[in-house]
Amino acid sequence: MTGPGLDREREAFRQSAESKTPRPPLTLVTRERLHSALDLGVRAPLTLVVAPAGTGKTVLLSDWVTRRRLLGQKVVWVPGQTPGSLHGFLERAAELESALMLDPIVIDDAHLLPASTVTEMARVLQQSPHAVRLLLATRYDLPLPISELEIRGMALTLRSRDLRFNDAEATLLVQAHAEDATPDAIARVQEKTAGWAAALVLAARTLQSSGDVVWPLASQRPVLDLLFGETLNTLDPRVQAMLLSTFGVTSLTPQLAAVMSGDGEAGSMLEDLAGSGLLVTAYADSPSSTPLYRYHPLLVELLRRRIAISVDDRQLVVTAQHRSALYYESRGDSEAALRSALLADDAELVARILLGHGPALLTAGEAALVEAAFDVLPAGYVEQHPHLFGVRGLLRRVTGDVAGAVLDAASADERTAESTAEARPARPEDDALAADAVLLRLWESRYGWQDVHAAIERARSLLSPVPAAGDTPHAVLGPERLAWLLIELAAAETWADELDAALSHLDEALVTARMAGHHQLIAAGLAHRAVVQHVRGQGQNAAWSAQAALDAAGEQGLPQEYCARAQVVLGFAAVSGLDLDSASKYYEQVAVADVAGSDTVVAGLRTMLRTMLLVEQGRLGDALTELTTDPVAAGPLPSYLSRDLALLRCWLATLLGDKATVDTQVSVLERTGNTTEAELVRAMTSMEDAQAALKLIEAGLDRPDIYPPLASAAASFRTVLLVRAGDELAAEAALVDTLNRITPQRMLHVLATAGGEPAFLDRLRKHLTGPNPHPFAAAALEKLSSYQPAWSEAGGMTPLARTRPDAHTPPPRRLEAVINGARIKLTAREAEVLDQLALGSSYAEVAQALFITENTVKTHLISLYRKLGVDKRSAALRTARTVGLL
Incomplete structure (x- = not known):
């Protein structure tokens, strides 16, 4: 850069x-x-x-x-x-x-x-x-x-x-604070402070106010502690009150200082204190901007001790925190508002902030703060103020107290019904409770504890801008609560197989969360959208959304529920791009997550990701075990989840030669409404009659609603069948169609079966040397040429491999290829050396295996590298695989 x-x-x-x-x-x-x-x-x-x-x-x-x-x-x-x-x-x-x-x-x-x-x-x-x-x-x-x-x-x-002040520096510093200090006094101050900056200034200020410094040689208190106390006592009472009111704030503005202290001159006081370079430090974005002030840590500790022993000072702090809570709330800083309210000794203020902003804080990862706020409420307070049932239920849900969350959900429902029955205009607290009750019902519905369709309709009714005849006016919600409700509604709709509605509500949620500037809700919406895009076969789009979710969360990170969604989607995207190492890393992160907190959809996706990785590792038996049972489901699986599980089981059964299981899973596809997918799988697993299979594939690919990954795999099968039939023009057109299908979402893994066929790779190489190669052809060839499926070494065999005309005859060793437009030909010995290099052998091991000297090996390598146009082993192997010499 x-x-x-x-x-x-x-x-x-x-x-x-x-x-x-x-x-x-x-x-x-x-x-x-x-x-x-x-x-x-x-x-x-x-x-x-x-x-x-x-x-x-x-x-x-x-x-x-x-x-x-x-x-x-x-x-x-x-x-x-x-x-x-x-x-x-x-x-x-x-x-x-x-x-x-x-x-x-x-x-x-x-x-x-x-x-x-x-x-x-x-x-x-x-x-x-x-x-x-x-x-x-x-x-x-x-x-x-x-x-x-x-x-x-x-x-x-x-x-x-x-950093200690020498005598000359100490003299200048003391005189800056005590103009009339005598040389003897300055010398005594320097001797006692040993050049310590803060002690010098404090002693000088005391000297200026009293004319002398009484050194506490017999006292057990530190010199700085005593001097700070003496300095503080010399300040105007208004300044002391301002300091006591504001010392708990890390970065203090003049406006906040005035609010907390109730003194309009607080800003001027801070400026004067900062001018001494002792008690307060001033920061500013520019010389003309409003400064921020920070108190010296020793001063903060001294003020903290004062409020511990003085009731009057303590009351100053309580009053200041009450003002601070209102100030922060008016500015939309709900976290600071609640923290101040906790120090204000006002249960009603805490409860009001909890009701208005509790969900926003929970989604921002502040569950501990919300829990602390409920803890300071008097015993029985929630029961006497039932509008808080919803917020407490959401807190219990977030912190894993499922039983408590369910009880609070029921109480919230009961109170909402009572409010509706009263037939009076809805108050803000009624709207908040209604939204929280629906949030909890949507959550419960994804686990089968409530009817998912009833929960969805209830949420839609709450969000509808126009109430039905006879209904009360609908809720007016804050942006954070609204965004969370829309995200939960989309999650329930995803489970209920209503993907279009889910995407629409997620778009609304993201707009609302962005308007509120709530990064965690933005990340949550993106993580949910990634799952919806993935199950629709939009793998690359899903990966972008998932990564955007992790990025939006920032250093604070995503809650586990949303993080699991993003990581499982990124794992599938990595598999799709044949980046199996990255896929394994993403799976490891998902594996340790409590997927129960992310619902059955994510649990099912995690199972499928693990199965795919097991297959790629050649552990076919373990993969079969992983797929023997359905994920724990809240009712019938969504059709897309049934589809994906059935397709994965078909693939594994095909590799194992288990036709009975393939037939069973094809029936599952038909029963769950995936009839086109069932027809394509039947065609791709019954390859004995190539012409019949080709016709079925052609018919399936003409359907507009076909699942994109399966359609791409079927298109690659069609390419191989046409090459085998000797129809060069049709095979070329089929290859371009395959590339057009896989390119937008970078779906390389769906070509794994066809990519193992010499006919497909040869067609791809010829295409690259033609007049108008596809933009993605070179990348696809490089990936597929270097792809070494462990399932093949473990005995797995695809339908194309089983029906290959030369399936039982090893293909002849290729010695010729076209590189950079020039045809090259290896000698038999060069080919043998190349094969040994691919095994990772050293020069000595190559020489021993081929019964030649190391110098002869090097001679062949020089010739081999020259023909391949490379200068090192790794490049030679990569180029050889790309052009089919390995």
């Missing part, structure tokens, strides 16, 4: 990462010796500033960054608690040959970085150290290759001893 694309990526990263740069405090001492050290350090890949809180790391780095920017030198600032796009940037850095960005990246509070980001950072520093210039401020050492880089002169570390 070079040129304009790389420049755009660099600039995008800078713009996203340069936000929240701390503003330098107003009273600051520029420390030239440390600036010089940092200037030197950032010429190398890694510079570390490792020291505890209160040693002036952030102040030093913010001053250094400001100076460089004033000189026109670019610096990126990344807070450790909000690393933004740093993780993705590091993932790509080591993959690029040239340096990605030599501007220094300053990471403050690097000890707060996610473990995955630190791991990526270590990888880049080990593999491509010259790709980055990192400057990290951290309270402790991180698992980075520091020693290795220091030995190579590629890292610099500054520690507490380096």
Whole structure:
């Protein structure tokens, strides 16, 4: 990645990462010796500033960054608690040959970085150290290759001893806070603080206010603790009240500070405090933007102790949290609103936020927070406020308490019926309860505990914009609740074989979730859509949706119920593309999931994926065992699931030569409404009369509603039969039709049977050398030529193999081929050497097997490579397979 694309990526990263740069405090001492050290350090890949809180790391780095920017030198600032796009940037850095960005990246509070980001950072520093210039401020050492880089002169570390203020620096700093400090007082402060930045400032402020510093030599409390307390006590009571009201917020805006403290001057107070560079640090996206404030961790601890011993201070916090909850709720931040409500000691507020936003929080993966909220409600509160039954039922469903969820679903139904019977206008709480009750019924219906069609109709009635005559007006729902309801409705419709309706409702759900900006609901909708697309034979589209679901979920990840859907679909897509290693990895992830939480459709798909992988591994007996029983189903299987299971059983039975089972599964296809598929399978498994089979296949392929993967497989069978019949023109047309069918969804696995036939591969090679080759022909030939089915080695045989004219006569060894338009011919000895290479033999092993010297082997290899137009073994084998020499 070079040129304009790389420049755009660099600039995008800078713009996203340069936000929240701390503003330098107003009273600051520029420390030239440390600036010089940092200037030197950032010429190398890694510079570390490792020291505890209160040693002036952030102040030093913010001053250094400001100076460089004033000189026109670019610096990126990344807070450790909000690393933004740093993780993705590091993932790509080591993959690029040239340096990605030599501007220094300053990471403050690097000890707060996610473990995955630190791991990526270590990888880049080990593999491509010259790709980055990192400057990290951290309270402790991180698992980075520091020693290795220091030995190579590629890292610099500054520690507490380096950050201590020398006498000259200490004098300037104390005088900045206490103008009238005498040299003796400054000397005493420096002696007692040992150059510790925070202690120097605190002592100076105390000196300024009282004229002296009383050092607690006999006290057991730390110096900083005492000094912070003394400094806090010198502040105006309004400032102290503001600090007590707001100290629990990680990143505080002036507006939120004013809301929580009830003081309109809170923003000015924060600005004054930040100006001292002591109690508060200010961050801003740009010099003109509204700053964010963060409190010193030692100050936070001191304030926490105060509210523990003071009833009045505790009441300030409770009142502030109540205001905070309302503020966050008005801004749509339901998670922050509920967290604040939990601290506000107000059951009614907690209950109201639970009812309004509980489902949104559950779908965002905040089940623990919702559970904590129910725990703080007084005993019997839900029974006295029955509108909460639905939310609690959804919580119990998400956390695996099936029995509790079923009981709450029944209670929600009962309360909904009572509200309807009262014949009064619906209130918001009635709408919420009605939606939650339907959500729970849809969930239950997928396990056979409720009638699925009745649950679907109930959901559709709730969502209908126009109520039926005599019905009450329908619910007005928030976007998160609505999106979840639409997704659950689509899941039930998928189970009920109503795939068109399911896709329509999933589209609605995705639009609603995107409008709400709810990434987890977006991911859930995409995961469900992937399953629907897969069962319709749209494997590539399904894979795109599945991957988009995993991407949309972000670092938080998908709940297991949705993740299983995405991964099983990706597993099938990998099989379809003959990428069996990736398919196995996806299956391993699905195998450990509790598929019971994902319903019978996913359980059935998992069984089929495992069976396909067992067949590909040559474990035909294990595959047969896997398919001996149907998945546990909530009633009759959907027709598509019955179809796919029957087709898979047919394929396995065909490989094993079990005609009775094939006939049984063909009957299953007919009984479940898949008559066209039944006719095609009958034609493809009864190949003794080639002409009759060809006519049946032609008739089946003319049907518009045929299952795409089976149609593609049948088209490849037709190609082979026409080649065998000697009809070159018809065979060429059939091959192009086959390629047209498999290309949109990249369905290579359906060609596995025909791909093992020399007639099919020869036709594909001839097609490639023709005047107008199909765009997907080369990729198909390469994949099929290298495909070595283990089921064949295990004794499995396809109908085409059984009816091959030369089935009992080994084909003659091919020595001629066309490569890059030129015809080449191998000698018999070169062919033997090529065969030995394919077995993985070394030069010595080839020589021993063919009774020749190693030098003779090398001579044949030189000639062989020249003819194939390659320069190494792997390329020789790949080319030889592609042109049919192996």
